[in-house]
Amino acid sequence: MITFFVSIALLIGGYVIYGTLVERIFGVERNRQTPAYALADGVDYVPMKWGRVFLIQFLNIAGLGPIFGAVMGAMYGPSAFLWIVFGSIFGGAVHDYLSGMMSLRNHGMSLPELGGKYMGGTFKQFMRGFTVVLMVLVGAVFIAGPARLLADLTPLWMDYTWWIVVIFIYYVLATLLPIDRLIGKIYPVFGAALLFMATGICFALIWNHAPVPEATPGNLYNMHPDAGNYPLFPMLFISIACGAISGFHATQSPLMARCLENEKQGRRVFYGAMITEAIVALIWAAAAMSFFGSVGGLHAFLEANGNNAAVVVQKIADSWLGKVGGLLAIFGVIAAPITSGDTAFRSARLIVADFLHFGQKKLANRIWISLPLFLAGFILLQVNFDIIWRYFAWANQTLATATLWMIAVYLASRKKTYWFTLLPALFMTMVVSTYILMAPEGFRLNYELSLCLSAAVTLALGGWFLKTFACPKGIKRRFPDAG
DSSP: OHHHHHHHHHHHHHHHTHHHHHHHHHTOOTTSOOHHHHTOOSSSOOOOOHHHHHHHHHHHHOSSIIIIIHHHHGGGOTHHHHHHHHHIIIIIHHHHHHHHHHHHHTTTOOHHHHHHHHHOHHHHHHHHHHHHHHHHHHHHHHHHHHHHHHHHHSOTTSOHHHHHHHHHHHHHHHHHSOTTTTHHHHHHHHHHHHHHHHHHHHHHHHHTTOOOOOOOGGGOSOOOTTTTTSOHHHHHHHHSOTTTOOHHHHHHHHHHHTTOSOGGGHIIIIIHHHHHHHHHHHHHHHHHHHHTSSHHHHHHHHHHTTTOHHHHHHHHHHHHHHHHHHHHHHHHHHHHHHHHHHHHHHHHHHHHHHHHTOOOSSHHHHHHHHHHHHHHHHHHTTSOHHHHHHHHHHHHHHHHHHHHHHHHHHHHHTTOOOHHHHHHHHHHHHHHHHHHHHSTTTTOOOHHHHHHHHHHHHHHHHHHHHHHTSSHHHHHHHOTTOO
16 A cells, blocks of 8 residues: 555645645735635625635535546556646646636636636637536536435435436525525535545555555556557546546636635645545545455446446445445535536636626526526436536546646746646647547547647647747737736
8 A cells, every 4th residue: 555655645745845836936925905805795706714715615626526537547557546646736736726826816707718818819719618518517417426326325206306406406506695605504514524435435445454556667557448448548637537637627716716815825725625636536546446356356346337436436435434434425425526516507607707797796697697507407417427427528628728728828928937837738738639539429530640640739739839928028919918
């Protein structure tokens, strides 16, 4: 279990050391008034203590990804540990922190509006459509997953459809009510369940001397049973998203940017929540690889159960934590996606309101914007879950890539160090372009050709950035108002 303990230590060290470096490069201003006070409206702009904001941010971003994604990513072997650790420290946490702080500096502006300010009008229009569609996809995905789990745990009359309706009603309330009325009150309960689940599984790993495989050179190969169709690159980096880097997070950070009392709290809330989520993903990846004796044992169990990660989670929780502990753990697994789905719809409402310049203080205004979003989410629930999940996974990582490019431009416009976001942007560009070129839901090209074309796209975008944005005169000429 050396790799497991070292990985946790690296994540904590990354928060302390690399997180502090990123914070210094951004340049926080302790005495600067935050949007929570400057634009307080009692609905979305509400000052809250940083601990409460951290918990909401953590639950917002910790959907199915760090649990189910980690379980499916564990099929690739110990390479998953490396992606969770280094992807989170150098990619996901940087992405979450800077997107949140950029919003904080721009009156709590939503992600598409930030994109328009720093990348131009065409990019803004793309981001508006792309993010709203992604938010509705997230809402639909994070209704279906918990509803299935709850249906398995409750009497027959409380079936899948019944839970769909109940969760949908909760989503409506969470989307429309002031953020401190429902979300601010119910999240501590959900948070306790999620943290209990992660802590319980972690102690069980240690208590049972679980045979967690080590990330030695001999183990860093693709252990997936169908390695030919699921190459380590890019499939691992798509499978484990929320536990390493996720574009969905950049849509959630502006929600909390509207509630922070001081800029200095940004690293704890945005960078810290991502590192906490990575630890949850690491725990579940380790549990999945070891509970069945080996990665091969995990493969066999998944194959026998229709590749359903929920069954893996329930089996591990029941066996290691007992019936009561297992039930609490499953409640944490259910709480995680529900608390991401509700804020996905809330985020979609605010994105639409921002580009329509439609005030949200009145309840009627919130209802008019939300109704079409809920209708779209309901329609998506009629589509096969696996199809929705595949498109969500790619769209999620594509949004992360676009956000990293936007952040790099922002830093260049401020004459600040930008390489620490440019390098992850290049890497993620290679990931998402390779995936869509070779995937069944994409262009279905052969693997080698996909890699070559993706490399060409990545190099072209890198050259474009250096020519257009790395030059101070160029960015001043292109975006004179990016101040």
